[in-house]
Amino acid sequence: MKDLQELGTEDLREHVATELARTRRRSAQLTDAVDDADLVKQHSPLMSPLVWDLAHVGSQEELWLVRDVGGREAIRPDIDDLYDAFQHRRADRPELPLLGPREAREYIGTVREKVFDLLDDTPLEGRALVERAFAFGMIVQHEQQHDETMLATHQLRDGPPALHAEPPPAAPDEALPAEVFVPGGPFTMGTSTEAWALDNERPAHEVHVEAFYLDTTPVTNAEFARFIDAGGYRDPQWWSETGLRYRTKASLEAPRFWFRDGGRWWRRRFGEIEEVPGDEPVVHVSFHEAEAYAAWAGKRLPTEAEWEKAARHDPATGRSRRYPWGDDDPDETRANLGQRHLRPAPAGAYPLGEAPCGARQLIGDVWEWTASDFLPYPGFVAFPYREYSEVFFGSDHKVLRGGSFGTDRAACRGTFRNWDFPIRRQIFAGFRCARTPLPDER
Numbered sequence: 001m002k003d004l005q006e007l008g009t010e011d012l013r014e015h016v017a018t019e020l021a022r023t024r025r026r027s028a029q030l031t032d033a034v035d036d037a038d039l040v041k042q043h044s045p046l047m048s049p050l051v052w053d054l055a056h057v058g059s060q061e062e063l064w065l066v067r068d069v070g071g072r073e074a075i076r077p078d079i080d081d082l083y084d085a086f087q088h089r090r091a092d093r094p095e096l097p098l099l100g101p102r103e104a105r106e107y108i109g110t111v112r113e114k115v116f117d118l119l120d121d122t123p124l125e126g127r128a129l130v131e132r133a134f135a136f137g138m139i140v141q142h143e144q145q146h147d148e149t150m151l152a153t154h155q156l157r158d159g160p161p162a163l164h165a166e167p168p169p170a171a172p173d174e175a176l177p178a179e180v181f182v183p184g185g186p187f188t189m190g191t192s193t194e195a196w197a198l199d200n201e202r203p204a205h206e207v208h209v210e211a212f213y214l215d216t217t218p219v220t221n222a223e224f225a226r227f228i229d230a231g232g233y234r235d236p237q238w239w240s241e242t243g244l245r246y247r248t249k250a251s252l253e254a255p256r257f258w259f260r261d262g263g264r265w266w267r268r269r270f271g272e273i274e275e276v277p278g279d280e281p282v283v284h285v286s287f288h289e290a291e292a293y294a295a296w297a298g299k300r301l302p303t304e305a306e307w308e309k310a311a312r313h314d315p316a317t318g319r320s321r322r323y324p325w326g327d328d329d330p331d332e333t334r335a336n337l338g339q340r341h342l343r344p345a346p347a348g349a350y351p352l353g354e355a356p357c358g359a360r361q362l363i364g365d366v367w368e369w370t371a372s373d374f375l376p377y378p379g380f381v382a383f384p385y386r387e388y389s390e391v392f393f394g395s396d397h398k399v400l401r402g403g404s405f406g407t408d409r410a411a412c413r414g415t416f417r418n419w420d421f422p423i424r425r426q427i428f429a430g431f432r433c434a435r436t437p438l439p440d441e442r
Contacts, residue, residue, distance in 0.1 A: 003327070004132050004195035012124055016136045017116065019410060023143045024112065026339065026408070027054065030150045033162040036101045043157040045091040046426055052083070053150050055099045057143040058108030059083035064384075066111060069135050070118035075110060086387060129384055137196030137410075138384075144408035151339060151406040152426050154270060155257070161271035168336055168345035168405075171279065176216050176348050179435075180358040182306070184211035187313040188320040189305055190377050191415045200389040201415040203379045204320075209309045213441075214302060215432035217347035217360050218368060219293065222278030224285070225265055227293045228254055238295040243288030246423050256284040256425040270342055279346040281366045281430045287398045287422035290369045290431035302434035304372035304399045304417075311355055311362040311402070312414040323414050324355035324362045330409045335364035338408050344430070345405075359432075364407070366430030367400040367418055374399050374419035392419060404428035 007015060031039060031054050039051040048056075059079060066072045081087055082096050099107060122130060129135045154163055185208065191197045192204040227233075233253050236244050246252075254260070257268045258276060265276040285293075287301075294300050302310070312320040321327055325334050334353035336345045344365040354360050362368075374397040382390045397419040403412035406428050420427060 004137075005193070009124055012133055013119055016119060016133050016140075019140045020112070020115065020136070023140050023147070023408070023410070024108075026147050027057065027108075027143060027150075030147060030154065030163075031101075031105075033154075034157075038157065038159075038162075039101045040094070040098075041157075042091075042094045043153055044426065047149070047153045047156060048090050048093045049098070050150055050153055051101055051104050052093050052096075052098055053146045053153075054101075055079070055104040055107060056083040056085065057146050058104070058111045060142055061108070061115060061139050062111045064135050065115045065118070065139055069122055069130055070114065072114060072118065075114070076107060079107075132195035134196060135384075138198070141196065141198070141411045144411040147339075147408065148404070148406045148411075148428075152428065156426060157271075159271060163270055163339075163342060165340060165342040168341035168343060169349055171346040171348035172351055174348070174351075176360070177358070179213045179215050180310075181437075182209070182212050182214055182310050182313075182357045183315065184209060187309045189308050189415075194322070194413065194415060196410075197413070197415060198388065198417075199381065199383045200374075200376065200417050202381070203377060205378050207305045207309075209303075209305050211437055212302070212306055213435045213437060214306070214310050214357070214359055215299075215434070216358060218281035218344075218366055218430045218432045219290075220278060220347045221265070221276045221280050221282050224255065224282040224293060225276070225278070227296050230296070232292060232296050235296075238292040239288065240291060242422075243292060246286070246288050247292075250423070252286075252289065255282055255289070277346075281344045281347055281361070283344055283366050283404075283428055283430050284425050285369075285430060286425045287369045289425075290429075291371075294431070294433045297433055299433035299435040301369060301371040301431060304370045304401065306434055307362075307368065307370050307401045308414065310357050310359050314356050316356070321356075321414060323353075324359070325353050330363060330412070335403075335409075336361070336405045337364045337403060337412060339406050341405055343405060362402050363412060363414070364403050365405055366402075366428055367404045367407075368402045369422075369429060369431040370399045370401055372399045373397065374417070396421065398422045400427075400429055 040049050042049050062075055124130055124133045186206050188204050189207045190201055190204045259266055267276050311324050330337055373395045375393055400418040
């Protein structure tokens with residue numbers, strides 16, 4: 001996002017309005033691409049019907065912006081419970097008396113009209129919730145996060161392709177080192193200044209990280225296929241005890257959506273059947289699969305702190321950047337974000353997005369599993385509600401970093417923290433490996 005600290009009040013209002021409208025266009029694209037029967041259908045028990053996500057973003061917008069920030073009368077208090085994500089499991093949501101597609105679209109349209117009306121009169125300072133338009137930014141990010149969730153639902157749906165996009169750029173024709181060295185020492189992790197940063201990204205604090213090596217790019221499909229061909233899924237020595245139980249119970253043999261035919265690997269991607277491209281980062285793998293591959297490769301997954309130091313620390317200045325390439329917002333020359341391409345770009349793409357350590361594609365393409373549990377930073381304060389982060393802290397969830405091709409720039413930055421259960425495979429997640437230097441490499 002722009003440096004919102006530098007915008008005047010009217011420019012800030014204009015920025016909010018632009019982001020709200022841009023985000024809603026994406027929601028419409030995802031839901032207008034299929035018919036009403038598809039919108040109300042549950043394509044997987046792991047996911048809500050698309051129509052639930054659509055009305056849910058409107059419900060949250062009404063709760064936080066219309067009622068709280070604007071102090072306006074409730075529009076649909078009767079549906080609050082239906083769209084409370086903590087009240088109903090995803091698997092149960094199709095049985096609820098949800099708004100139909102037409103009603104859902106009318107509802108979110110009404111909410112948005114009121115939000116644009118109150119935006120003109122809302123002071124964007126004083127109260128923490130509205131300081132630098134935080135509540136509006138929170139809603140933009142929330143809707144974009146659900147847009148990525150809806151994109152994952154599209155990947156799970158049966159039938160012909162409903163979404164289309166241009167292919168990503170090719171990787172430059174250059175030889176990259178397999179890994180980069182990140183020197184040890186302190187760096188500033190997290191943020192206390194990013195206006196729309198969420199509570200789990202705060203506050204900024206110093207962390208010491210020992211020297212380590214990190215893969216220059218995410219692990220590719222070709223590399224992961226070698227792990228499969230070497231018997232990696234069948235050999236228990238590479239798997240943690242928990243991972244082995246999961247692998248056995250789920251009968252895992254390859255990344256989700258892969259299948260073998262004619263001696264080659266194929267995959268289903270948004271309704272298309274295609275041969276697995278060897279040069280793309282592997283996607284749709286769980287934490288356990290990533291951890292097993294790393295062990296097989298003689299490496300490990302990076303910690304969250306290692307990942308962020310590689311992505312943000314500038315050894316020349318000693319400061320932490322907003323993004324690997326600097327403080328400027330992401331654009332199409334630096335990262336694969338925003339559903340622009342509907343697939344990861346080949347490993348090594350986006351040289352303009354390179355981090356100071358030389359690693360590439362730390363932002364966009366695939367979420368990257370880290371070895372870290374999702375825990376609060378020192379000095380963490382829940383804001384504006386406990387259920388955003390605090391209730392998820394603990395060893396049940398692993399941290400993912402960097403965003404995917406389906407993540408919008410508004411919901412992705414060098415400090416952004418995602419988390420999920422380590423068994424999740426429907427999300428756009430991949431990984432890269434790290435290792436501790438050998439004695440003669442220090």
